[in-house]
Amino acid sequence: MKMMAKILVHVSGSIAAFKAVTVVRMLQRAHHEVRVVMTKSATKLVGPATFTALTHYPVLVDLWEPTLNGDIPHIELADWADYSIVVPASADVIAKIANGIADDAVTTTVLATPTPVMIVPAMNTHMWNQPSTQRNLDQLRRDGRLILSPVHGQLAEGYAGDGRMPEPKVIVHFMDQVMSSQEILKGKHVLIALGGTVAPIDPVRYIGNWSSGKMGWSIAQAALTMGAEVTVIAGRTDIHLEAQKRLMIQRVRTTQEMYEQIEKHFGQCDVLIMAAAVADFKPANVVQQKIKKDPHQTVLNLQLTPTVDILKKMGHRKNHQLVVGFAAETQDVLANAQQKLVNKGADMIVANDVSQTTTGFNADNNKVTILRPQQKPLAWPTATKHEIGQRLMKLIAEQLS
Structure with missing residues (x-):
């Protein structure tokens, strides 16, 4: 990657949440500063302590967690980030972001974020193919969110289909392309x-x-x-x-x-x-x-x-x-x-x-x-x-x- 950035990683409750650990490590190896926000569902799949150990920052899960200095955590993180990525993005979180619903740490922080937000869907093929999911994705694109579509492959349910999250190296390459594009009109x-x-x-x-x-x-x-x-x-x-x-x-x-x-x-x-x-x-x-x-x-x-x-x-x-x-x-x-x-x-x-x-x-x-x-x-x-x-x-x- 050509530039060092502050990247906020949002993890939602998809079975692919474990891959977010590798995404965080790869971003860190590229010398980016990373922090993490999780939904409570995601913590059932990957413990917040894992991301805390990797990033050396507390993970935001509970919007009502008291802070020592009186900061509003989701606003502080939204203002801090140069880029944000929701990885994996469950059908539930996609629907909420598309419709402006903010009822957990991830959706509330994304709603408050003024900088580019990338979304990496991951879900069962039947959920992916639902007209409601595709409508929500179309809305996100109209809102300027950047979508990395899932791939066809083996799903957690034991059969192949659309909806599998791309591998971490593909996700990081996608982020690299987005960040590189930020430079092409700089100074113009x-x-x-x-x-x-x-x-x-x-x-x-x-x-x-x-x-x-x-x-x-x-x-x-x-x-x-x-x-x-x-x-x-x-x-x-x-x-x-x-x-x-x-x-x-x-x-x-x-x-x-x-x-x-x-x-x-x-x-x-x-x-x-x-x-x-x-x-x-x-x-x-x-x-x-x-x-x-x-x-x-x-x-x-x-x-x-x-x-x-x-x-x-x-x-x-x-x-x-x-x-x-x-x-x-x-x-x-x-x-x-x-x-x-x-x-x-x-x-x-x-x-x-x-x-x-x-x-x-x-x-x-x-x-x-x-x-x-x-x-x-x-x-x-x-x-x-x-x-x-x-x-x-x-x-x-x-x-x-």
Whole structure:
């Protein structure tokens, strides 16, 4: 491993809990500092004294255990960790984490953890294949948790099937890859516009769009996990956005406000990602009082004028910056996206068909094609927005290097 980190190992009540001992030893041999949290079920399989002897730190099992200095143990550990891994992760613990339930030391500490959390499921094949388990795993992926899937092999029940926990060396290699990815954007500043902008008509009405901000937020989270400093310029969104370490959020409403904020930060950024659904037109005149409904009026005419073309302005103003735009189309997707790539002066366009209900606006999944000058289009398969965000930022990191 390339870096020494503080790693919090969470052990839950799966029969594979004994393998967590080897994971801890391998992490220590790589010069990482390790501490351990256990569920009470896990202590029936491996004694806390084993991990205490290995780590030279007490193991957190009981949330109500009194402390000498008055610290809150699960918060102290959550703040301490650079990385956390739940190994093994039982179906029960997976369900609780996915649904925000915090009723033991492991789930409470994970819920309080602001840094990357890796999850290594291990369970019987029938439990693994349950639709509820797969739904919970999908939710964890959408939440930005990193999943190392189990393998097919001999189970404790005496037969082969899916659900067997990978061997410790595979788990540690997975962690190594995650931690290495944290370095690829270190020292870079990523500026991301997300959500939809609105165009006021009067004090109570506006012209808007269906953008949820999910895709842009997934990209922001991916950039963070790769070590970047991230500034988010957020329009109207349907999701909760919260500032974090290395993440600043600036709220805006209109296209003009978004442009002004992007212009303010553009000179200091290395990458601009325009994932926002920007209102292209606005009323020529905003009425200062609410427009009253006239029973004799059958038509309301609005005169619209173009808003500022943010992507085009930044694409032609760029110096060292990489400029990435999105093309949300309902027809002739690739042709329209290719035209946008040329006209806007962008280095990359992410094209997607928003006429589909299962992908695009408001959906948790997306299907995109990446267009770049003088290169063949990259058509990616349908995936979660979290997965696409990770893949897109890796591609951007490659272009930056």
